[in-house]
Amino acid sequence: MIAGTIDSCKKKIDYGEMTIKLTDAPADYVQVNVDVIGLEVEHETEGFINIPIYTGVYNLLDLQNNVSVILAEKVKIPEGKINQIRLILGTNNTLITNLLDTFSLKIPSGSESGLKINIDEVIIPDKTIVILLDFDANTSVVDTGGGKFLLKPVIKVKSVNQI
Numbered sequence: 001m002i003a004g005t006i007d008s009c010k011k012k013i014d015y016g017e018m019t020i021k022l023t024d025a026p027a028d029y030v031q032v033n034v035d036v037i038g039l040e041v042e043h044e045t046e047g048f049i050n051i052p053i054y055t056g057v058y059n060l061l062d063l064q065n066n067v068s069v070i071l072a073e074k075v076k077i078p079e080g081k082i083n084q085i086r087l088i089l090g091t092n093n094t095l096i097t098n099l100l101d102t103f104s105l106k107i108p109s110g111s112e113s114g115l116k117i118n119i120d121e122v123i124i125p126d127k128t129i130v131i132l133l134d135f136d137a138n139t140s141v142v143d144t145g146g147g148k149f150l151l152k153p154v155i156k157v158k159s160v161n162q163i
Contacts, residue, residue, distance in 0.1 A: 014125035015076045020051070020085070020133065021068040023158060024060040027138035031096040032060045032105075034135070034151070038088030039072060040114060043123075044081040051075050057092055060137040068132060077123045085131070086114030087155065095141055095149050105141065105151035115153050119160075127162050134158040 020039065024032075036058060039051045053072045063069055093105035121129060136154040143149055 014079045016079055016123040016125050017074045017128040018051075018072065018077045018082075018123065019070060019074055019128060019130045020053075020072045021070050021130065022058065022060075022063060022133050022135055023066070023068040024063040024135050024137050027061055027064075027136075027141070029061065029095055029097055029137065029141065030100065031094070032137035032141060033057050033092070033094045033096075034060060034105075034153075035090035035092035036071060036087065037090040038086075038114065040086040040088070041077065041082045042084040042086070043078060044083065046078055046080075048086070049077065060135055063135075071133075074128060079123050079125045081122050082119060085117040085119055085133070085157075087117065087133070087153075088114040089151075089153070093151050101147075103147060103149050105149055107151050107153070115155060117155050117157060119157055121160055124162060130159075130161045130163060132158040132160075 037055050039053045040048045041051060042048050051072045058069060095103045095105050134156050139154040140151055141149055142152050
């Protein structure tokens with residue numbers, strides 16, 4: 001009898017779904033490859049939630065002209081506000097120039113804690129929020145000279161749709 005009373009006091013948590021996609025603006029290189037290894041969202045009550053994603057090395061230049069790739073699909077997220085997305089990159093980031101030379105892309109910061117993208121959206125029960133992130137390869141690649149390049153990611157939320 002007591003167990004039944006305690007169970008009835010627990011608050012029911014409703015869930016919505018979230019899909020996150022990645023796209024790119026045009027760039028002056030043959031390939032800009034980024035190694036996506038993780039993704040988290042900051043939820044108003046749950047803190048940072050690790051999101052299961054399709055990890056891998058993505059050529060950002062394949063994601064131009066309204067082409068996108070799904071990083072996370074229909075992931076259950078508790079209802080409530082999300083404040084930030086953290087995209088976590090690995091170390092296998094490369095650049096192929098127009099001369100077909102390949103260079104390693106070093107990230108000065110953000111690879112451990114993730115690249116922070118602020119967002120102010122609400123997860124609604126029984127709805128799917130689709131977030132399209134625009135990773136601007138051309139602006140993100142910095143030529144430091146001497147055949148060395150840095151990746152200083154410029155990522156913005158391009159669109160958000162509730163379906």
